[in-house]
Every structure is written in structure tokens, then in C-alpha cells.
Amino acid sequence: MSRYRIEGGRRLQGEVTIGGAKNSAVAIIPAVVLSDGVCRIENIPNISDIFVSFEILKALGAQVRMLDPSTVEIDPRTICSHVVPHELARNMRASYYFLGSLLGKFGVARVSMPGGCNFGLRPIDQHLKGFTALGATVPPMIENGMIEASATHLIGNSIYLDVVSVGATINIMLAAVKARGITIIENAAKEPHIVDVANFLNAMGADIRGAGTDVIKICGVPHLYGTSYSIIPDQIEAGTFMAAAVATGGDVLIKNVVPKHLESISAKLQEMGATVEEIDDMVRVRMDGPIRHCNVKTMPHPGFPTDMQPQISVLLAMADGTSAVTDTVWENRFRYVDELRRMGAQAQVNGKVAVFEGVPMLTGAPVKAYDLRAGAAMVIAGLAAQGRTEIDDVHYIERGYEYFIEKLRGLGAEICRVDIPSPYAKRA
Numbered sequence: 001m002s003r004y005r006i007e008g009g010r011r012l013q014g015e016v017t018i019g020g021a022k023n024s025a026v027a028i029i030p031a032v033v034l035s036d037g038v039c040r041i042e043n044i045p046n047i048s049d050i051f052v053s054f055e056i057l058k059a060l061g062a063q064v065r066m067l068d069p070s071t072v073e074i075d076p077r078t079i080c081s082h083v084v085p086h087e088l089a090r091n092m093r094a095s096y097y098f099l100g101s102l103l104g105k106f107g108v109a110r111v112s113m114p115g116g117c118n119f120g121l122r123p124i125d126q127h128l129k130g131f132t133a134l135g136a137t138v139p140p141m142i143e144n145g146m147i148e149a150s151a152t153h154l155i156g157n158s159i160y161l162d163v164v165s166v167g168a169t170i171n172i173m174l175a176a177v178k179a180r181g182i183t184i185i186e187n188a189a190k191e192p193h194i195v196d197v198a199n200f201l202n203a204m205g206a207d208i209r210g211a212g213t214d215v216i217k218i219c220g221v222p223h224l225y226g227t228s229y230s231i232i233p234d235q236i237e238a239g240t241f242m243a244a245a246v247a248t249g250g251d252v253l254i255k256n257v258v259p260k261h262l263e264s265i266s267a268k269l270q271e272m273g274a275t276v277e278e279i280d281d282m283v284r285v286r287m288d289g290p291i292r293h294c295n296v297k298t299m300p301h302p303g304f305p306t307d308m309q310p311q312i313s314v315l316l317a318m319a320d321g322t323s324a325v326t327d328t329v330w331e332n333r334f335r336y337v338d339e340l341r342r343m344g345a346q347a348q349v350n351g352k353v354a355v356f357e358g359v360p361m362l363t364g365a366p367v368k369a370y371d372l373r374a375g376a377a378m379v380i381a382g383l384a385a386q387g388r389t390e391i392d393d394v395h396y397i398e399r400g401y402e403y404f405i406e407k408l409r410g411l412g413a414e415i416c417r418v419d420i421p422s423p424y425a426k427r428a
């Protein structure tokens with residue numbers, strides 16, 4: 001077991017380089033299953049969700065070889081199984097992408113119910129509705145914890161998503177890319193990683209148009225081929241460093257970003273008094289003076305991302321007045337507010353809305369990471385707080401932030417990872 005120990009109150013200053021997008025990578029790696037040749041993928045983030053994806057590929061029979069810490073070569077031609085076992089699927093939400101890719105390639109997939117962050121009900125009915133529309137059979141009952149889908153032939157169809165779902169949009173693309181005929185996904189999600197996955201599939205020979213809009217058209221092709229591809233920079237990692245710069249009254253140049261992907265985040269930080277400057281593939285974030293209060297509502301892209309909601313809330317907990325944060329995407333994403341209260345925040349949560357009465361200062365405290373982004377929020381709070389903060393359950397944070405400690409220390413933060421003995425360990 002490990003925890004992060006932070007001595008707060010240090011102003012972040014300097015440069016940091018953002019890694020590849022987690023939410024792209026966790027879909028592109030399963031998408032390789034569809035290829036008839038070797039794929040080389042660059043800008044892979046060094047995070048635990050990616051290691052789990054590689055283990056799943058290996059369990060299916062693929063060859064996975066790291067060429068350097070951010071480049072992988074995957075040969076899917078030796079895949080001989082269509083079953084993703086529980087021990088691997090339970091570690092990661094995005095293991096459900098193997099349903100779409102195995103179904104699209106082999107006409108059959110069995111994937112254990114996915115794990116991952118818990119912020120309320122996380123149904124996959126829209127994924128399954130899409131597979132069914134393409135002609136797959138999906139048993140109505142989950143048996144032995146396994147989700148199953150199978151089809152003799154997948155045939156293109158029109159699918160209207162009842163909710164805007166990132167996962168369903170990508171999973172349906174994966175299943176449809178080799179189906180016979182044309183598939184149209186309406187009310188599709190538009191996040192940058194949807195476009196990235198479509199670009200990767202097109203680089204393998206797929207025919208997908210409209211990704212990034214709410215109507216995606218997929219003309220099925222019989223074969224997909226090996227390719228080389230570089231994953232886009234991580235929008236949320238970049239946003240997290242932007243928020244950390246603001247929280248500490250810092251001045252940080254964030255390199256390897258797509259500023260367009262950060263627009264909704266930059267706009268909110270500017271509203272809060274920060275200066276955000278775009279310079280090619282970099283953003284510089286500076287903060288002087290108090291944080292101005294404002295309201296935030298999360299929405300599907302291009303709205304303010306729910307995956308930045310906990311981090312921005314830390315800023316509002318220290319703002320000069322009252323702010324309301326509404327999460328329209330997830331029903332229960334405010335569990336971390338209890339931890340912020342331990343650090344002196346004044347906040348009330350009512351369903352999908354949290355109201356923060358800004359306080360002049362947070363104070364260090366022992367807290368825990370409830371999930372990946374909640375954990376990142378605790379780190380930001382600890383960096384800004386007076387005194388020492390210790391964060392438990394950091395394995396959540398390491399699912400999605402590469403070299404987090406090292407990057408923060410490079411900006412002047414006083415943060416380290418300490419190993420703590422398990423309370424269940426035998427005494428010598």
C-alpha cells in the first residue's frame with residue numbers, strides 16, 4: 001500500500017510535458033484486435049490502465065512488445081481466445097472495448113463485467129443496443145459475471161443513442177467497422193478521443209466519417225491492416241496541471257497539448273481570474289490574486305468535462321465567494337467533497353449539485369482518493385493547502401496519471417510516495 005505525502009503551500013512554476021490520452025489509449029489498444037497485421041502505437045501513457053490492457057491482449061494470445069516506454073508494437077495475428085477474464089476486466093472500466101473489437105473481428109466476445117471508478121450506476125445498455133442492432137445476439141441475463149455477444153454476420157444499421165455515451169459510440173464503431181454495409185450512429189459522443197479512435201481505425205483501412213460530430217457514418221470493410229499511429233495528448237492530464245497551477249498561484253508552461261481540446265477548461269480558469277495563453281502546442285497558465293467564484297456545469301464535449309469536475313471544485317473551495325458545481329453526466333461524483341471538508345472546505349452536496357462557500361485557505365489533512373479524478377483533486381488540494389496532506393488509495397491516481405510525482409516535483413512541488421505497511425501484514 002502506498003500514499004502520497006505533500007507539504008503544501010509551494011507555488012508551481014516551470015514546464016511540464018503531457019503524455020498520451022488515457023481515454024484514447026484504452027480504446028485504441030483493444031482496437032488493434034481488428035487488425036490483420038502488426039500495429040505500432042506511439043505516445044502511449046505510462047499508467048496502470050494501459051498495463052492492464054496489455055495483459056488482456058496477452059491473455060487473448062496477442063504479442064505485445066514495448067519498443068520504448070511510450071511506444072508499443074502489437075501483433076494480434078496470434079489471438080486465439082475471445083474471453084476477457086474477470087481478474088483483468090475487474091481492474092478497468094474500459095475493458096468493455098474488447099466486447100466491440102472481439103465481436104467485430106471474430107463474431108463472438110465474452111468479457112467479464114468491467115470494473116473501474118465508481119461514481120454511480122454505469123450501465124452499458126447503449127453498447128448492447130448497438131451490438132443488437134448490428135445483428136448480434138446478446139443474452140438478456142448476465143451469467144457468471146460475463147457479458148456475451150455473438151453474431152454469424154454483423155450487418156450495418158442505423159443506431160440512435162438514447163444518451164450521449166463515449167463508451168457506446170466507440171464500442172459500436174469497433175463492432176461496425178468490419179460489418180457488411182453502412183452503420184450510422186446518431187446522437188454520438190464528440191470527445192477528442194472519439195476522433196482519435198476513428199483516425200486510428202481509418203489508418204488501418206476503415207471507412208469512418210463524421211467522428212467529432214453527432215452523426216458518424218461507418219462503411220464496413222472486409223480487412224484492416226497493420227499501421228503506425230501516435231495517440232493525441234491527454235486533455236484531462238493537461239487540465240489537471242492547469243488547475244494545479246491556478247490553485248498554487250503558479251506560472252506553468254504545459255507542453256504537448258491540443259489547445260482546442262482545452263477551450264472549455266481555459267475559459268473557466270480565465271473566468272476565475274487566471275491568465276491562459278496558447279502558444280502552438282502549449283498553454284501557459286498564470287495566477288495572481290484571489291480565485292474568483294463562478295458556477296460550473298459539466299456536459300458532454302464540447303462542454304466542460306466531467307473528468308475535470310473534482311479538480312475545478314478544489315479551486316472553487318478556495319474562491320472569493322459562493323459557487324455551484326453541477327455534474328449532469330454522473331449521478332454520484334461528489335464523494336470526494338467529504339475529504340475536502342477534512343481540509344477545511346465548506347460545501348454542501350445535494351444530488352448532482354455541490355455548493356462551495358469559498359474559504360481563504362485549505363489546511364493539510366489525511367485524506368483518500370475515492371477514484372482517479374477525485375484523487376487528482378486531493379493532490380491539487382494538498383499542493384495548495386497549508387501544512388502536510390497524506391493521500392491514501394493512490395492506486396486510483398496511478399490508473400491515469402503518468403510520472404505524476406516526478407512531473408509535480410519538476411514544478412517545485414514537495415510531494416513523495418511513501419510505502420505503508422498493510423494493517424493485515426503479519427508482525428515479525
Ligand code: UD1
Pocket residue numbers: 023026093094121122123124125126127128163164165166167168189306307329330331
Ligand atoms: C467515459 C470516460 C470517463 C468519462 C465519461 C464521460 C473512458 C474510458 N472513460 O466513460 O472518464 O467520465 O466518458 O465523459 O473514456 N450511459 C447509459 N448507458 C450506456 C452508457 C452510458 O445510460 O450504455 C450513461 C452513463 O450512466 C452516464 C452517461 O451515459 O450518465 C455518460 O457515460 P459514458 O459517456 O458512456 O461514459 P464512459 O464511456 O463509461
